[in-house]
Amino acid sequence: MVLTVGSAIVALEAKEIVYGAIGLAGSLFGVAALFFLLDAPYVAVFQIAVYIGAVAVLILFTVMLVREEKWAKEVPVTSVTRIAGIMTGLAITLAVAFAAVDTNLAQFGNVVNPATYVDIGVLISTGDAPVLLVLGLVLAASVVGALTLSRADKEDKSQ
Amino acid sequence: MNSLSDFVLVSAMLFGIGVYGLVTKRNALRLLFAVEIMINAANLNFVAFGQYLPFENGAGAVPNALGQTFVLFSIALAAAEAAVILAIVVVAYRLHKDVDVSELKSMEG
Numbered sequence: 482m483v484l485t486v487g488s489a490i491v492a493l494e495a496k497e498i499v500y501g502a503i504g505l506a507g508s509l510f511g512v513a514a515l516f517f518l519l520d521a522p523y524v525a526v527f528q529i530a531v532y533i534g535a536v537a538v539l540i541l542f543t544v545m546l547v548r549e550e551k552w553a554k555e556v557p558v559t560s561v562t563r564i565a566g567i568m569t570g571l572a573i574t575l576a577v578a579f580a581a582v583d584t585n586l587a588q589f590g591n592v593v594n595p596a597t598y599v600d601i602g603v604l605i606s607t608g609d610a611p612v613l614l615v616l617g618l619v620l621a622a623s624v625v626g627a628l629t630l631s632r633a634d635k636e637d638k639s640q
Numbered sequence: 641m642n643s644l645s646d647f648v649l650v651s652a653m654l655f656g657i658g659v660y661g662l663v664t665k666r667n668a669l670r671l672l673f674a675v676e677i678m679i680n681a682a683n684l685n686f687v688a689f690g691q692y693l694p695f696e697n698g699a700g701a702v703p704n705a706l707g708q709t710f711v712l713f714s715i716a717l718a719a720a721e722a723a724v725i726l727a728i729v730v731v732a733y734r735l736h737k738d739v740d741v742s743e744l745k746s747m748e749g
Contacts, residue, residue, distance in 0.1 A: 482646075486653050492673045493661040505673050508654075512680045515647065519691045524708050524715075528683075531715050536676070536722045543726050544669065566663035574656035578649055586645035589692040596690070596705035601712070604705045609713075616713055623720035627727035 485511030499544055506537035520595035647688035654681035668729045668739040672722065679718045683711045 488511060491504030509532040516525035605613055654677055661674030690707020733739050 482650050485650060486657065489654055489657045489677050492677065493657065493665065493670060498667070498669055501670065501673060505676060508677060509680060512654075512684055515650065515684060516687055518642070519647065519687050521687050521691060521708050524687055524711050527712055527715055531719050532676075532680075536719050539722065539726060540669070540672070543730060562664050566660040569663055570656035570658075570660035573659055574652045577652035577655070581645045581648040581652070586648055587643045589644035591642055592691045594694040594703050596703040596708055600703050600705035601708050604709045605712070609709055612713060616716055620716065620720050623724050627723050630724075630727040630731050 482511070482515070484508075485515065499541070502537065502540045502544055505540070506533050509533055509537060520592045523598055523601060644688055644692040647684060651681045651684040651688070654678070654684070666740050666742050668725075668732070668741050668744075671741065672725050672729070676718065676722065679714065683714055686711045686714070 485508055488504045488507030492501045492508055493504075495501040495504055509528065513525045513528040513533070516522075516528060658674045658678030658681060661670060661677065665671055665674065686707040688707075690704045690710075694704045695702040729739055732744055736744060738744070
């Protein structure tokens with residue numbers, strides 16, 4: 482819990498953006514650990530493989546390949562903006578926390594009947610199969626979109 | 641920490657941190673970090689509620705895999721989103737030599 486929340490703060494507040502990316506990876510890892518605590522190992526491993534294995538590494542490589550001094554230099558935020566951000570974040574956190582306490586969520590003490598791999602597999606391959614297909618199309622479209630973006634940039638340069 | 645409220649509290653903190661980042665940061669990569677943190681907060685809530693609140697049918701409690709399934713889809717979507725945003729950031733950097741979103745004015749209406 483401390484790792485998750487602390488790394489999330491580091492991700493946003495680190496001076497150097499590379500350290501921020503590493504902080505984000507730590508935060509994602511902390512969330513994966515919480516998934517393990519929730520008796521959801523499949524989701525946890527998926528999180529580690531996709532987020533830390535792909536997204537965090539992708540961000541790190543992007544930052545390192547095209548980084549210049551300018552990237553590290555943060556535009557100083559005004560204190561009003563900073564206070565507004567802190568107040569908004571605190572307000573949302575406190576609202577959800579009060580709701581959690583008020584609705585007595587602590588009565589659910591431990592996971593009684595956790596879903597297994599089989600339950601997830603059955604749900605994905607039967608009821609949610611159309612979602613899986615649409616998700617595949619979305620992923621393909623996003624990859625094509627990302628490639629097109631970088632290619633269009635090269636064509637611009639050659640002109 | 642094992643009850644449902646603990647996980648909801650961690651999720652709320654993560655979401656608050658993400659909102660703070662969205663409000664205060666101007667660097668496109670920091671905004672991506674903030675969005676990823678918020679997505680993770682939502683995912684944590686999905687899994688926590690799914691695991692702690694099993695379905696009730698006539699025969700008794702049945703495991704609830706819906707939350708975990710949603711999160712699997714959500715993680716895949718977030719990965720695609722991160723790839724597209726990074727591509728946009730790199731193109732914007734090559735065109736404008738900057739990733740400050742307040743300086744990227746060519747797409748303003």
